[in-house]
Amino acid sequence: MSPRPGFVLEVDRTTPSTLFWHGEGFRLERLPNGSRVIYPPEPLRALEDPDAAIAQALEHPLGGAKPLRELLFPGMRLTIAFDDISLPVPQMRTPDVRQRVIEAVLDLAASAGVDDVVLIAALALHRRMTDDELRHALGERVFDAFAPGGLLLQHDAEDPDGIVRLGVTEEGEDVELNRRATESDLLVYVNINLVAMDGGHKSVATGLASYNSIRHHHNVRAMQNSRSFMDRHNSELHHSNWRMGRFIKDAGIKIFQIETTLNTDTFPAQFGFLAHREWEWTLKDRASFHATSSALARTPDPLARAIFQSIRSPYALTSVQAGEVEAVHESTLQNIFRQQLVEVEGQTDILTMGIPYIGPYNVNSIMNPVLVACLGLGYFFNCYRGKPVVREGGVAILSHPTPWAFHPVHHPSYIDFFEQVLVETTDPLEIEAKFEESFARDPWYIHLYRTSYAYHGVHPFYMWYWCAHALQHLGAVIIVGGDRAAVRRMGFKPASSLADALEMAEDVVGRDPSISHLHLPPLLFMDVK
């Protein structure tokens, strides 16, 4: 039986309660009659032989590129960059797609007699990966072959000797890249394209760039001028990256792009209730839901966090494409939409969403309040093409505990951003003008980014900018079940229940509002008509 497409349910009196993610837990909420619930499509079938598909893609590249085999020669410098710990979330079961692809590339390189090979985790301004995380992404064989000899690197955007300035685009954007990447005969970039925002020229132009470069598209203006940043053709974030990508190409840097897409088989079998629509829950699903919920209710937060972070997703490969960056990416987008696209008719007054325990920036970490906002108002809000599913002046209701808690190793500048910036203003433009530079250049954050496992000092700003379009568009943001002080610090309204939140929302949008609920993850992407 073919996987079923995405689905928009209209709630009536026979509709069972709807599942909301709520951090490391869940809530069953009864939505008012007439509400819409937007369900993601069911997971696509996995490629039967992923290794063969990868080999096929490398041998038959897109966009007029030569097969990878023909680009490899003895004595060349080969650099393989790959997406970092932020993808995919949750981490996938081994073998990770990166391992499969990189092993295939390395086999070809070995056959061609290429000796000078370096792997680089394309961190951009993200935290460094631990050895265990690298081993998980690349597999034991690759890790052991490269790490001991210092050939497995992590991009350092603040290394004055490791960054090369290539010039400026026609729009005056600085283009600065990883030195090893620019001095290689071939740069192979291995992507996991979990959402439509990922990949394309953004892979190299962001993943291997410096703050000086990244600031040109990771800013409030770009976010407020993107409709949305998940729709690359209408995204200022992507327009800037594309200008930089073409500049990099014109500078003579040869890139062989490999992009992969995954299905939405996100959670292991014991969480089957997460993949099924509520009215189709089996007895086993119900039992599993109640057992999980009651166990979580008795579990201390750190333990619950550790349990959820240990989940390894059964994601499976649905496509792989390789070759010229733009041709590859257009094909990738079609494969992402094939999996995630849901057609939605018209906008809504109120958009509800449950925020899960994980996003791209808290793998093996804590979902701090800024990341809660970013996941809801950045990622989920922007999962649209056309127009936002919630109308201008509408209300977003998020459900998450939103604890006033931060991972001090991973997110040191987030703590200061929360304590010292948001206390003064929540306006993204004011924050950008007044505080970004000092956080970005702060020597302690730079030290921790380079030597510890800290996100760059500027990273919390980007997370807040990610919300800028939503903040500009919405009339109010309400968080259900969150730490009240933390919610208020971000300028949002706390509510103790969904019913309270809906009542509060009526003060903004009027009586008898239309309501839509995003039933994710698993991920979906809305085509809003």
Added chain:
Amino acid sequence: MKAVLVERQLHRFAAARAASLIAGSTSGVRFGPARLVEIEPFEAPGRNWRHIAVELAGICGSDLATLDGASSRFFESIVSFPFVLGHEILGKALDGPLAGSRIVIEPVLGCLAREIDPPCPACSAGEKGACERIAFGHIQPGLQTGFCTDTGGGWSEELVAHDSQIHRVPDALSDEAAVLVEPTACAIHAAGRANLAPGEHVVVLGAGTLGLLTIAALRAHFLPATIIAVAKHPVQRDFSESLGADIVAKPDEATRAVRRVTGALAVTNDAGRIERLAGGADVVFDCVGSGASIAQSLELVRQKGRIVLVGMPGSLRVDLAPLWQREVSLLGAYAYGTERVTEGTRSTFDLAFDLVQVANLERLVSAHYPLERYDEAVRHAGAAGRRGSVKIVFDIRRSVLRRSPSRTKADHSTHHEVREEGTIT
């Protein structure tokens, strides 16, 4: 007349100390060394002394330390028992050239008030707070009015003051602003002690009355690059900001705030917690004066930086290794005299009169109590921040009992204790 009198009764000091350690500041007031009693009014010790009717009298941290039995024994030889508490005083002159006028008392009992001629070098230089002769002269020892057995103090209906201590209050100044002139002078002097250079970053640790006034003084006269206020309670945070702090941090946020502002590196442990700053603020004004606050000051100050002790410390335990290793200067800041500010050299009290008006400091007076409700007043003062208050004052203008017209010499041995609602036993 009624007065809050402190007697030298060691068992009562000990009882108050024990109670305050167990149950918090001012919890032992009823067992402590001070009691609301009936005494005879004070006689002028000399011809340059005037009788002053108290209008408002502030409750200061040093007063609370006395009530808690927490004051250092260092002060024993420079006070004289029994004494009437209260040195933040707005009154009305009952005689002398300013009779009928509202006046503020500059409480230091230095060479001028003691009529010592020639005055000591400090007094000659206008540094009254540094007077060497506070235990000499024609009156009993006492560093200030409010700690001397011959002068009385503000927590009463009447006291005596030397002409050199008396400042006429301009008509435009409210009573509440005037009663804050003395602590404001302390704050201005403290701010000046740091000898700030342009562009320096300062921390004001503690945002009770003295901390808030220090912020106001720094903002008005000493132009630091950044003032980081460390404030525990919401009311303190709000006032810190409105009085000129650039950044207001909670106590557990202070280290990160200082690090951010100064761009210092920090040493973290494996869990990512900051263990120490590699640099820090140029100056920390410790407006608390506890062992914990001095320790925190040492955490926040940079190498070769300065810590100014504004809050009155007592006997305490603190690890001074950081002071030694980082060559930090620890400075005391007591009372006032003359100050070198951006506009020149002026008397601290003159500066304070200006500042209370310009900065609208009268808003810091949060509650007035009649002397009859002395217990309640000091308990409120001891928990001011937590109760959303800053400065608590006694309002003698509203006292139930009227002042005695008597001018006879005080007879402290025949006092009567006032327990509740003016009942005299």
